[in-house]
Amino acid sequence: MLFTDLLNIDFPIVQAPLVGGYSSPEMVATVSNLGCLGTLALGNSSPEQIEAQCLATQALTDKPFAANFFVIQNQSSPGDSEKVKALQALDAYYTELGIDPSCLYQEKLSKRPDIHEQIEAVMAFNVPIITFTFGIPSIDILKKLREKSTFLMATATTIDEAKMIQDIGFDAVVLQGIEAGGHRASFLSEGNKGPDTSLLLQQMKGSISIPKIVTGGIMNGQQISNYIKQGADACQLGTAYLFTHEAKLNEDYIAAIQKSPIDTCLTKTFTGKYARVVRNKFTQEMENKTAMDFPYQSQLTSVIQRKAAELKKFEYMPFWTGSSDVRGYKQSTESLTRQLISDLQLSLSRKN
Structure with a gap:
């Protein structure tokens, strides 16, 4: 059938x-x-x-x-040392975007x-x-x-x-x-x-x-x-x-994924699982740095994404998209x- x-x-x-x-x-x-x-x-x-x-x-x-x-x-919930390492890898972005990371060190990660x-x-x-x-x-x-x-x-x-x-x-x-x-x-x-x-x-x-x-x-x-x-x-x-x-x-997301040819990469730095996004400054700089497992990494980067969107600093945001010669x-x-x-x-x- x-x-x-x-x-x-x-x-x-x-x-x-x-x-x-x-x-x-x-x-x-x-x-x-x-x-x-x-x-x-x-x-x-x-x-x-x-x-x-x-x-x-x-x-x-x-x-x-x-x-x-x-x-x-x-x-299983990540240990404190794992969380600290992941936060340290993100410290520079918190600083650049004017985010106080202290609350994140104290915040309990949710399942x-x-x-x-x-x-x-x-x-x-x-x-x-x-x-x-x-x-x-x-x-x-x-x-x-x-x-x-x-x-x-x-x-x-x-x-x-x-x-x-x-x-x-x-x-x-x-x-x-x-x-x-x-x-x-x-x-x-x-x-x-x-x-x-x-x-x-x-x-x-x-x-x-x-x-x-x-x-x-x-x-x-x-x-x-x-x-x-x-x-x-x-x-x-x-x-x-x-x-x-x-x-x-x-419109900024649309513009980023409408480019042809599109430059994408696989990264787990945003969420802790590999995902295809538009390549940007964040994906390149975080490539070999510590990231927690999904979904905990996304809880640490979500504040970065929100602040980056507010400041229109799109090089720190994930624009999810497939890789194709054909664009929409x-x-x-x-x-x-x-x-x-x-x-x-x-x-x-x-x-x-």
Whole structure:
């Protein structure tokens, strides 16, 4: 059965979860209403926030949409000495931006939301498709979701991760190439390297039989068509949707990711996990310095990001984006999605 039939959607196009409030209910609902699959990014959300996001989305669409969650392997709190080393690496930026770091030395770092509570919250809304990033959740969580006939997907960056996802019984796998913007979904390695999107898809032939959704550097319908012709069942786009009005990026962010060619890098200095961002002063200077594990590093750098945004010192901010020769332009989610569908259909109708 086709992936589109399994999900009751019309087109093999998935809007990626964009953490940070970028994939709003308005974006998700618009994508789903046009026959594709919208995805809420709930990895950092509390149960109360999950309820609000689901309610807002369901008020705008009666079509299937997905919800994405993070699976964090190690939730142990960092020691004081580890925290001090990480703060010392950031001292120069606190000073330059006029931030008093003393409160951070005293502040207790908080754990991320509990995934069991998150899943309980989303199950109340019967969201039909649940996707996971950074790993595979517990058997207990998978059992609960399967009892509700939830379609389950998880993200892989290597053939070994994809095999593990398939072996445990997921319904589909998202294959994230090295070009993808934002966080690397790796869970069997750090994620600082890996195959590009095309090679990753090729590596699955003969080994992965569940539906394969590819993501990483995909910006238009022609590219979607090319990957489907290579064996993908669908394509997931993230950076392309950052250019839409519904993502609500400021003009400086848009300008930074609109440059062609785009200069990006993988760094874990902002959050503690490798992620692809626009290369800047902060990523270069912090390259070999101490960073705490995710999500604790992001708690230390968030104050830097807020102050940098206030002062318009964008060389200290993460502009998440994929690496691609094709760049987007500002438009509505509806306009982008309709164009993707039109270009995909036109390309698929052509003879090879």
